[in-house]
Amino acid sequence: MKRTQQSARETKQEAKDASKAKSGLFASCSFSSLGLDPKLSDQLQERMGFEAPTLVQAQAIPVILSGRDVLVNAATGTGKTIAYLAPLIHHLQGYSPKVDRSHGTFALVIVPTRELCLQVYETLEKLLHRFHWIVPGYVMGGEKKAKEKARLRKGISILIATPGRLLDHLKNTASFVHKNLRWVIFDEADSILELGYGKEIEQIIKLLGSGQYEEGETDDIVPKGIQKQNLLLSATLNEKVNDLAKLSLDDPVMIGLDNSKLQQNLSIESPASPDSDADDMVIHVNKSVNPSSEDYGIPSQLVQKYVRVPCGARLVALLSVLKNLFEREASQKVVVFFSTRDAVDFHYSLLTEFQWPPNSETEEEATKQLFLKCKTFRLHGSMEQEDRRSAFGTFKTEKQALLLSTDVAARGLDFPKVRCIIQYDCPGEATEYVHRVGRTARIGEKGEALLFLQPIEIDYLKELKKHGASLTEYPLLKVLDKFPIPGNMPRIKKVISLESHPWVISLQRALESFNYAEPKMKSLAKNAFVSWVRGYAAHKGELKSIFVVKKLHLGHVAKSFALREQPSLVGKSHHKETMKRKRDERQKGQQGKKRKKMSGSGNRSTQKT
Numbered sequence: 001m002k003r004t005q006q007s008a009r010e011t012k013q014e015a016k017d018a019s020k021a022k023s024g025l026f027a028s029c030s031f032s033s034l035g036l037d038p039k040l041s042d043q044l045q046e047r048m049g050f051e052a053p054t055l056v057q058a059q060a061i062p063v064i065l066s067g068r069d070v071l072v073n074a075a076t077g078t079g080k081t082i083a084y085l086a087p088l089i090h091h092l093q094g095y096s097p098k099v100d101r102s103h104g105t106f107a108l109v110i111v112p113t114r115e116l117c118l119q120v121y122e123t124l125e126k127l128l129h130r131f132h133w134i135v136p137g138y139v140m141g142g143e144k145k146a147k148e149k150a151r152l153r154k155g156i157s158i159l160i161a162t163p164g165r166l167l168d169h170l171k172n173t174a175s176f177v178h179k180n181l182r183w184v185i186f187d188e189a190d191s192i193l194e195l196g197y198g199k200e201i202e203q204i205i206k207l208l209g210s211g212q213y214e215e216g217e218t219d220d221i222v223p224k225g226i227q228k229q230n231l232l233l234s235a236t237l238n239e240k241v242n243d244l245a246k247l248s249l250d251d252p253v254m255i256g257l258d259n260s261k262l263q264q265n266l267s268i269e270s271p272a273s274p275d276s277d278a279d280d281m282v283i284h285v286n287k288s289v290n291p292s293s294e295d296y297g298i299p300s301q302l303v304q305k306y307v308r309v310p311c312g313a314r315l316v317a318l319l320s321v322l323k324n325l326f327e328r329e330a331s332q333k334v335v336v337f338f339s340t341r342d343a344v345d346f347h348y349s350l351l352t353e354f355q356w357p358p359n360s361e362t363e364e365e366a367t368k369q370l371f372l373k374c375k376t377f378r379l380h381g382s383m384e385q386e387d388r389r390s391a392f393g394t395f396k397t398e399k400q401a402l403l404l405s406t407d408v409a410a411r412g413l414d415f416p417k418v419r420c421i422i423q424y425d426c427p428g429e430a431t432e433y434v435h436r437v438g439r440t441a442r443i444g445e446k447g448e449a450l451l452f453l454q455p456i457e458i459d460y461l462k463e464l465k466k467h468g469a470s471l472t473e474y475p476l477l478k479v480l481d482k483f484p485i486p487g488n489m490p491r492i493k494k495v496i497s498l499e500s501h502p503w504v505i506s507l508q509r510a511l512e513s514f515n516y517a518e519p520k521m522k523s524l525a526k527n528a529f530v531s532w533v534r535g536y537a538a539h540k541g542e543l544k545s546i547f548v549v550k551k552l553h554l555g556h557v558a559k560s561f562a563l564r565e566q567p568s569l570v571g572k573s574h575h576k577e578t579m580k581r582k583r584d585e586r587q588k589g590q591q592g593k594k595r596k597k598m599s600g601s602g603n604r605s606t607q608k609t
């Protein structure tokens, strides 16, 4: 009874927080009052159902319309995509004579992942509904180059691209017309650099040129005296973005950083006043812009918790938390982040095949069903492009589903109605934490984020605190207590440690039996174990003192992959992993190899996405 009252109180509080967040998210003006063409404003309002612009849209749209270079730093899920797409469409639809395919590309949006590429393209298609003469398109790794070449030859007015494939076309596709290019946008700018695309971006900027157009360079359609315009956007900015900003932005306008942060980090020409008009709200920064890494914008209504669990009980805890989530609210979506592709593959097979209750009694046998009764999807970088596309697309539209993913889904992806993000494997830097949790609590919606931590990793909370993230403890024991113990296991009154909890013991046993009954499962588990340990050892910088491999009990790590003993870290499975990685890299081709060589930083594990 008490528990029901408490959970009702919590739900009420969450709803209150979400409604408060919504009221603080939107501006009290209309899209048309920002200077956008009436047909476009209508499209946003009537067709797409956006009643009012978000605050970041209200700030950014007039500035982008004015032609200035802009650096936008605003929390995840605040509508940055529309903030940069709407002004481009506004200008392009007004060109006279009308834009046509022969003019080639006017705007380029560069994004870090294929899924984000498709997502921005879908949004663009919706926005262009009434402007059919403006052609949207995309080019990205994994697609057939010949087909892309043909599309580029026909002409694409607004092109979304991943960096490697874009550079390839800039160098090798002679029919790619970009002499009229006016806008270059770097969405998730810091991630593009984190992933090691720095050199490609440098080359792209060089090939495209910036600033003024050369005399006679463009077709007559580009208005006279117009400057090229570059935009950088992300929810988290770091020192690397500073270099990109210096390279690509001319006297940029900063949007979204609060004043105190600016005082600390930037050279301000004219601070914003809360009462000023959109135009005056602009904060001018000079070229020594040094974006802060402090206090990343985390949606205020997001409930952030950590699950403290010893390594050997991690797997059981994950399954129990998921079961509890889906039993509490059947119709919901959850994303679980893992550190490696092998871990995604292992957990995917486990969750889509493991049945419960375990096979002891024949009577039970008849009623045995999947442990988790929800549709489960997986997403990572070594899946076939078609499988990636289908997992991403279907999870988006499902009402009740679970997605297991590497960090490939951490940036920019907008899955509607995701209620909970679980970080089963710790993210690296705090920026990664922010983007992963940002897949929920979008546009003022409710959301919950659970971070799994072993007791030896608990100092990671201090690291997050430095960036403004405060987490409270998730009541794991209470959740475990809810489950009925199968078979004749005694219910112990006082549980001393999680590992001695009867539910944990029986579920762990069942998982191990399942794993050992299936050679495929055991091999997946071994591979996942090896790459997990390698990923753990690859944490960088200060995080090395929190995630210390030597402190791990490898036998317990093995248990978290339902293995009864620790597999060898060298030998067959390591060899297999190395071969697999090499094969993946070969498939990715020359560009991928080059990127790895030049990045110098980037991924802490080649399997991370």
Ligand SMILES: Nc1ncnc2c1ncn2[C@@H]1O[C@H](COP(=O)(O)OP(=O)(O)OP(=O)(O)O)[C@@H](O)[C@H]1O
Residues within 6 Å of the ligand: 049, 050, 051, 052, 053, 054, 057, 074, 075, 076, 077, 078, 079, 080, 081, 082, 234, 235, 411, 412, 413, 414, 438, 442, 443
């Ligand atoms: N004015 C608006 N009113 C209501 N919904 C909006 C509005 N603008 C955008 N949205 C919706 O909000 C969601 C989040 O938008 P978007 O993906 O652009 O966020 P973002 O700021 O780029 O997030 P991230 O930093 O995670 O990439 C999308 O579903 C989008 O359609």
